[in-house]
Amino acid sequence: MKTLLRIDSSFNLQDSFSRQAGDHFEQLWKTRNPEGKVVHRDLAKTIPPHLTHKVYNAFSLGTEGEHALEVSDELVSELEKADEILLGSPVYNYGVPSTLKAYIDHVIRINRTFAYDPKTYIRKGLLENKTANIIVARGGTPINGESPDGVEAYLEGILNFMGIDRVNSFSIYGTTYEGSESGLQSSKKAIKEYFKSIDHAKEEA
Numbered sequence: 001m002k003t004l005l006r007i008d009s010s011f012n013l014q015d016s017f018s019r020q021a022g023d024h025f026e027q028l029w030k031t032r033n034p035e036g037k038v039v040h041r042d043l044a045k046t047i048p049p050h051l052t053h054k055v056y057n058a059f060s061l062g063t064e065g066e067h068a069l070e071v072s073d074e075l076v077s078e079l080e081k082a083d084e085i086l087l088g089s090p091v092y093n094y095g096v097p098s099t100l101k102a103y104i105d106h107v108i109r110i111n112r113t114f115a116y117d118p119k120t121y122i123r124k125g126l127l128e129n130k131t132a133n134i135i136v137a138r139g140g141t142p143i144n145g146e147s148p149d150g151v152e153a154y155l156e157g158i159l160n161f162m163g164i165d166r167v168n169s170f171s172i173y174g175t176t177y178e179g180s181e182s183g184l185q186s187s188k189k190a191i192k193e194y195f196k197s198i199d200h201a202k203e204e205a
Contacts, residue, residue: 002036005082009043009100010090017137017172017184018088024188028195043099051105059109072106084131091138094149113162125163132159134169139176
């Protein structure tokens with residue numbers, strides 16, 4: 001049985017573009033994985049605390065800082081158990097929501113999501129054999145066909161750091177402009193095409 005970990009970070013609980021696209025993705029994923037399980041981590045409803053010096057030190061101390069690691073342990077465990085990850089993020093002031101940044105600070109953790117070879121000091125991500133899907137919604141529009149803020153690249157870099165190298169991005173632009181619904185529909189179409197491509201590849205295998 002496959003598990004999808006869905007992470008939402010928009011503080012808009014009613015008509016968020018990233019959440020609506022996420023709903024569409026989740027629905028298609030469930031159709032493709034009828035026996036699958038969805039774990040929903042909503043960072044607007046359960047806000048992770050900011051990283052503190054005590055928690056940061058506990059990352060290296062292990063059991064000596066066990067109590068300080070309760071939040072991190074729970075979040076990392078969800079990532080470890082997931083086969084696929086769906087990460088939805090709006091763009092606030094040219095970056096991810098502070099709740100998502102706090103989440104990231106708790107899951108970038110030595111000897112749990114990444115490690116270094118004791119001889120070569122080469123870093124390796126520990127969350128391998130997983131697929132991540134990023135949905136990013138923003139009020140701005142592309143600049144020369146590219147993201148004006150680089151949020152997709154930032155999130156992909158974080159996932160790669162933890163060993164997740166299969167990452168798909170779905171971008172929604174112009175959410176503050178008239179006709180913004182078309183951007184949402186375009187992302188839903190791209191998501192649908194993504195699932196079609198998976199089914200097509202499976203048929204050819």
